[in-house]
Amino acid sequence: MKSFRKELWFETPSRRYFINITREVQTAVDESGIKEGLCLVNAMHITASVFINDDEGGLHQDFEIWLEKLAPEKPYSQYNHNTYEDNADAHLKRTVMGREAVVAVTNGKLDFGPWEQIFYGEFDGRRKKRVLIKIIGE
Numbered sequence: 001m002k003s004f005r006k007e008l009w010f011e012t013p014s015r016r017y018f019i020n021i022t023r024e025v026q027t028a029v030d031e032s033g034i035k036e037g038l039c040l041v042n043a044m045h046i047t048a049s050v051f052i053n054d055d056e057g058g059l060h061q062d063f064e065i066w067l068e069k070l071a072p073e074k075p076y077s078q079y080n081h082n083t084y085e086d087n088a089d090a091h092l093k094r095t096v097m098g099r100e101a102v103v104a105v106t107n108g109k110l111d112f113g114p115w116e117q118i119f120y121g122e123f124d125g126r127r128k129k130r131v132l133i134k135i136i137g138e
Helices: 022-032 057-070 088-097
Strands: 002-010 017-020 037-043 048-053 100-106 117-122 129-137
Touching (some): 022 129, 057 088
Antiparallel strands (some): 037 100, 037 129
């Protein structure tokens, strides 16, 4: 069995941001040479997320609205965590949206269902953060 590792780095222009990283992940699969296996993609920071869903702007706006209702950013004083930083809401949003995605690799391609894409979700941006891609297989 072969193994391949790659990191993607992001520094988003705003506190919350969604980036479609499907192309970058497929590029990593291509670089790996693995034709059959699994691809793990995970956010390496506790205020960011990796998830699979549709690449549709209205849906992304809905995520933003829904997440803000579940874990509003302000007032900062509502969270016990907000002492040194003001990002308790980002931790909660990450928990809801998830840490990672695992996708089958078939014939050297990410094996998705209809409309599925991989996204990096940032909830406490404006600083460098990374995503790990780990591919195993033959």
